[in-house]
Amino acid sequence: MNLFKTLQNIRRTIHQNPELSNKEFKTADLVEKTLKEQGIKTYRLCKTGVIGILEGTKKTNKKTKVIALRADLDALPIKEKNNHSYKSKNPGVMHACGHDGNTTMLLGAAMILAKQKEEFAGKIQFTFQLDEETAGGSKGMIKEGVLSANKVDCIIGAHVSPWTKSGKVALKYGAMMAGVDKFVIEIKGLLGHGAYPHLSKDPIVATSEFIMSLQTIPSRIVNPVEPVVVTVGKVEGGQQYNIIADKVTVVGTVRTFSEKTRELIKKEMIKRLQGICKSYSMTYTFDYQVLNNPLINTDSVVDLCYESAKQVYGPKNIEFLKNPSMAGEDFAEYLHEVKGAFIYVGTSSNEKTSYPWHHEKFDLDETALPKGAEILANTAKLFLNK
CATH class of the missing domain: 3.30.70.360 (Alpha-Beta Plaits)
Known part of the structure; x- marks a missing residue:
C-alpha cells in the first residue's frame, strides 16, 4: 500500500464533501468503513462520533493501559475560493480549518497500527469527534462515555498547522490555548x-x-x-x-x-x-x-510526544511554542478528565498552503499527512510499552 496516495485520496474525498457540526453523517460513514477494512471494531457516540478499538497482542506481565487518539470531523460555513480539482461540492461549506487533514492522519495511524498489533500491549481508542467548531462535541462525547467506557489513561490530539512548516511538528508545555x-x-x-x-x-x-x-x-x-x-x-x-x-x-x-x-x-x-x-x-x-476550558497539556505527555517526534521527524524538525494562543479548542475538555497533549503537524510549504485557519483559501501540503499519521501511531506505541 502506498500510504501517501491512500491518505491523499481519503483527504480529498472528505474535503470535497464537507459537513457542518452535528451533520457529519457521510464523513462518519467513510471513517467507519475505513476502520472496519483494517479489522478495527467500531461503534458510534452522539450519532456522528466514531470510536475504533484496537487491542495489541504483545505479551506482558504488567497491567495494560489505554490511549486515545483524537481527530475532529466537522467543517465550517464558508464558501471555498480554491479552484483545485478536489474543492468543496457543498455550496457554502468548506474544510477551512483542516479537520479533513486531522481525520485523515488519524485514519493513517489506524492503518499503521493495525499492522503492528504484535508490537504493543494494551488498547488504542481511535476517537473521531463531531462538532468541534461550535465547541459542543467533546462535552457530548464525554457525557456518553468516550473516556470512561474504555477507561482511557491518556489522550493525544493532532491538528494540521499552516503556521508550521511541512516536515516539522510543534509542541507546547503547559497552557496552549485559552x-x-x-x-x-x-x-x-x-x-x-x-x-x-x-x-x-x-x-x-x-x-x-x-x-x-x-x-x-x-x-x-x-x-x-x-x-x-x-x-x-x-x-x-x-x-x-x-x-x-x-x-x-x-x-x-x-x-x-x-x-x-x-x-x-x-x-x-x-x-x-x-x-x-x-x-x-x-x-x-x-x-x-x-x-x-483552557487547553493545558500534561508535561509528562509532552515529553512522550517529544520522544516520539525525535524518532519520526528528527530533533531538528521539532519546534516548541513559547506563547499560548488566545484561540480555543474543545480538546481541552478531555484534558480536564485525563492526562494528554495536543500537537501541531506542520502543513505549510508555500503561499497556497499558508493561509490561516478559517480562510476561504485554506489548503494544506498533503505530503505531511503520512508523517502526521506516523507520529500518532508511534506515540501510542511508546505510551503503551513504557
Whole structure:
C-alpha cells in the first residue's frame, strides 16, 4: 500500500464533501468503513462520533493501559475560493480549518497500527469527534462515555498547522490555548421618533458607552502580564434611520486562562452594565456561557510526544511554542478528565498552503499527512510499552 496516495485520496474525498457540526453523517460513514477494512471494531457516540478499538497482542506481565487518539470531523460555513480539482461540492461549506487533514492522519495511524498489533500491549481508542467548531462535541462525547467506557489513561490530539512548516511538528508545555466564553447582552430602552429623542430612551447610546467601558477591563482591572481578550463580535439594533431603537443586542467572547480571571471579568461586565443602564433608566439581560476550558497539556505527555517526534521527524524538525494562543479548542475538555497533549503537524510549504485557519483559501501540503499519521501511531506505541 502506498500510504501517501491512500491518505491523499481519503483527504480529498472528505474535503470535497464537507459537513457542518452535528451533520457529519457521510464523513462518519467513510471513517467507519475505513476502520472496519483494517479489522478495527467500531461503534458510534452522539450519532456522528466514531470510536475504533484496537487491542495489541504483545505479551506482558504488567497491567495494560489505554490511549486515545483524537481527530475532529466537522467543517465550517464558508464558501471555498480554491479552484483545485478536489474543492468543496457543498455550496457554502468548506474544510477551512483542516479537520479533513486531522481525520485523515488519524485514519493513517489506524492503518499503521493495525499492522503492528504484535508490537504493543494494551488498547488504542481511535476517537473521531463531531462538532468541534461550535465547541459542543467533546462535552457530548464525554457525557456518553468516550473516556470512561474504555477507561482511557491518556489522550493525544493532532491538528494540521499552516503556521508550521511541512516536515516539522510543534509542541507546547503547559497552557496552549485559552478558555472560550460567549456573552449575549440585551440593553432595553424605549422606542421613539428620531426627531424627539427626549421622549424615548436610546439603547444605542448606552450600548456604545458600555462597549467602550469593556476595554478598561483587560487594560485596568486584570493584571497586565496575564493574557486576556474581551471582544465584541456583533452589535444589532434599530429599525431605520429616523427611529430610536427599543433594544440593542451585543454578542462577544472572553478568552482567559484561569477560573479566577474569568469570574473577575464576568463580575466587572455586570458592574458596568448595571451602572450604565441605571444612569440611562434602562434594563438589561445578561447571558454568560462557558464554552470550553483552557487547553493545558500534561508535561509528562509532552515529553512522550517529544520522544516520539525525535524518532519520526528528527530533533531538528521539532519546534516548541513559547506563547499560548488566545484561540480555543474543545480538546481541552478531555484534558480536564485525563492526562494528554495536543500537537501541531506542520502543513505549510508555500503561499497556497499558508493561509490561516478559517480562510476561504485554506489548503494544506498533503505530503505531511503520512508523517502526521506516523507520529500518532508511534506515540501510542511508546505510551503503551513504557
